[in-house]
Amino acid sequence: MEALARVSSSTISELYKLRGSLNRAIERDRSKKWQLSLWSKFVRFRDGGCCVNCGSAQRVQAHHIIRKVLYPHGALETGNGISLCWPCHKQIHAEFNRRPNLSLPLGAEQGDDQDEWSYLFGLLKDDAQKRGLTQDEFYHLNDQMLAFFVSVQGYEQLLELVVEGTMSRIRFAHEVWRIMPEPFYSNFISEFVRLNISSIGR
Secondary structure, eight states: OGGGGGSOHHHHHHHHHHHHHHHHHHHTTOOHHHHHHHHHHHHHHHTTTSOTTTOOOSSEEEEESSOTTTOGGGTTOGGGEEEEEHHHHHHHTSSOOSOOOTTSOTTTTSOSOHHHHHHHHHHHHHHHHHHTOOHHHHSOOOHHHHHHHHHHHOOHHHHHHHHHTSSOHHHHHHHHHHHOOGGGHHHHHHHHHHHHHHHHTO
């Protein structure tokens, strides 16, 4: 149980405080810029102010695993954020860092990569376990985001494990994208567009 001792009670208290500030900003419909700044602050503090990929504490930034332009509903989900140092963050955006062409299949522009997503969610899962942080509490992905993943790739049995409480949400995200078969690449964008058009009409 040595890993559990790495996160102090004061750190846990601060995480609750930061998460509370983010939730209040969302509830009060504060500016998107302010909400994102609180989201970023929470993610960086939760990750110990270090890059989860390489451990550097220099120029650490909060990165959206599933990009805001691709899936806006995940922009403020704490489980969709990971702390990366500037070189690691730059590497992720090296091949593609612009608005995607939604008429093309996922990954066609070398930007949104299921293996990268699985890797980053896996890093979060492992870091949470190593540091003794509760995964569903501090790495949350909402039901809408999980349902979207299932609508794209169809592993309903994994979602059942989340509902039963036997699988965390970030482990679910890691597993879903790790095992997603290639043919679903072409279905991702059409499903994304369909869901966003229907949500605009509400």
